[in-house]
Amino acid sequence: MEAILTIILIFMILGAIYSLHARDLLSALISMGIVGYGLVICFLLLKAPDLAIVQILVETITLVIMVSVVLDSTRHELKEKASIVHDGQSFINSRYVGNIFIGVLIALVLLYTYHFAIENLTPFGEHLMRMSGPYLEDPAATTGSANMVTGVVFDYRGYDTLGEATILVTAVVGVLTVLRIQGRK
Amino acid sequence: MILYLLCFLLFLIGLYGVITRRNVIKIVIGLVFMEFSVFLLLVLVGYVEGGEAPILDETIVSGPFVDPLPQAMVLTAIVIGLASNAMLLAIAIRLYKKYGTFDIRKINELKG
Numbered sequence: 001m002e003a004i005l006t007i008i009l010i011f012m013i014l015g016a017i018y019s020l021h022a023r024d025l026l027s028a029l030i031s032m033g034i035v036g037y038g039l040v041i042c043f044l045l046l047k048a049p050d051l052a053i054v055q056i057l058v059e060t061i062t063l064v065i066m067v068s069v070v071l072d073s074t075r076h077e078l079k080e081k082a083s084i085v086h087d088g089q090s091f092i093n094s095r096y097v098g099n100i101f102i103g104v105l106i107a108l109v110l111l112y113t114y115h116f117a118i119e120n121l122t123p124f125g126e127h128l129m130r131m132s133g134p135y136l137e138d139p140a141a142t143t144g145s146a147n148m149v150t151g152v153v154f155d156y157r158g159y160d161t162l163g164e165a166t167i168l169v170t171a172v173v174g175v176l177t178v179l180r181i182q183g184r185k
Numbered sequence: 186m187i188l189y190l191l192c193f194l195l196f197l198i199g200l201y202g203v204i205t206r207r208n209v210i211k212i213v214i215g216l217v218f219m220e221f222s223v224f225l226l227l228v229l230v231g232y233v234e235g236g237e238a239p240i241l242d243e244t245i246v247s248g249p250f251v252d253p254l255p256q257a258m259v260l261t262a263i264v265i266g267l268a269s270n271a272m273l274l275a276i277a278i279r280l281y282k283k284y285g286t287f288d289i290r291k292i293n294e295l296k297g
Contacts, residue, residue, distance in 0.1 A: 001234075002187075002188065005188055005229075006187060006188060009188065009191040009192070009195070009225075010191065012195060012221075013191065013194055013195055013198060016195060016198045016202075016218050017198060019214055019218075020198065020201070020202040020206060020211060020214065020215065025208070025210055025211075028210075028214060029210075029214070032214050032217065032218075035195075035217075035218060035221055036217075039221050039224065039225060042225055042228070043228060046228050046229065046232050046251070047232070047236060047237060047238040047239075047251045048228055048238065048251070048256045048259075049238055049240070050256065050260060051224075051228065051256055051259055051260060051263070054260055054263050054264070055224075055263060058264070058266070058267045061267065062267060062270055065270075065271060065274055066213070066274060069210065069274050069277060069278055070210060072278070072281075073278070073281045073287065074281075074286075074287065099205045100205075102204065103200075103201055103204055106204070107197050107200075107201075110197065110200075111193075114193055118186065118189055122230070124186065124188055124189070124229060124232065125232055125234030126234065127230060127231055127232060127233050127251075127252055129252055131252075131254050132252050132253060132254040135253060135254065136239075136250060136253070139241065140241050146240060146241040146242070147239070147240045148239035148240070148241070148250065148253040149239055149240075149253045149256045149257050149260065152253050152254055152256075152257035153257045153260060153261070157257060160258075160261055161261065164261045164264055164265060167265050167268055168265075168268050170268075171268030171269065171271060171272050172268070172271075174275070175271050175275040178275040178276055178278075178279050179278065179279070
């Protein structure tokens with residue numbers, strides 16, 4: 001179980017690295033699909049079928065929107081060069097070096113803090129049901145739903161779902177406002 | 186433990202993309218990777234070895250189930266992620282229409 005998940009995660013990481021370094025934006029989007037659908041397989045293996053269905057839907061919609069954006073504009077990818085050629089001499093691009101330095105610094109700080117977080121987590125597969133213990137006591141009688149995820153989303157944590165719906169409406173209104181063809185002068 | 190670390194590595198790759206890429210679309214892709222890694226980490230934490238999917242059936246009434254709470258939270262988060270991605274892409278389209286480029290540095294220079 002853990003081995004299969006590790007292999008899929010490594011594939012996802014390779015896809016992510018390729019996606020960020022691809023020359024062509026369209027191939028970058030397609031390798032983003034590797035990560036998204038790999039996530040679907042992980043969800044299925046982790047016994048989360050609802051999440052797998054939602055993730056397939058969302059990933060497909062995101063890919064379609066992004067491909068339409070890229071086909072509408074340009075596929076050309078902008079490359080940051082490691083060195084600048086100026087008057088026949090090549091200089092090291094200081095911005096490039098600065099980016100690498102800041103990136104490594106942030107990674108180290110995050111790794112240090114993550115090391116504290118991971119000590120408080122239970123090991124993989126030995127989760128203690130501290131929060132959701134009451135939810136699992138006779139769920140069909142208390143919520144009337146055979147699917148406990150639905151029970152949590154729409155019953156125990158209904159206000160969260162209300163907030164989610166509000167965010168969705170706000171995002172749709174925002175997209176319509178931004179993409180309005182005639183702007184006000 | 187290695188799974189948590191790999192999840193974190195995916196998060197770092199997304200962060201690397203957001204910091205170093207110049208293309209707006211690539212920055213959006215990096216943000217999507219960061220989202221995905223967080224979803225996967227939450228679901229990984231809620232997994233119980235040998236547990237069943239939290240759906241009641243005639244055959245499975247009270248087996249050990251995986252934790253439904255992180256799954257419900259991630260379900261909410263995935264939908265919100267879609268909404269925020271659509272918003273980001275709409276802004277990217279607007280930027281391209283206004284400036285004719287996806288290069289974030291050039292957009293920065295061409296203020297006004």
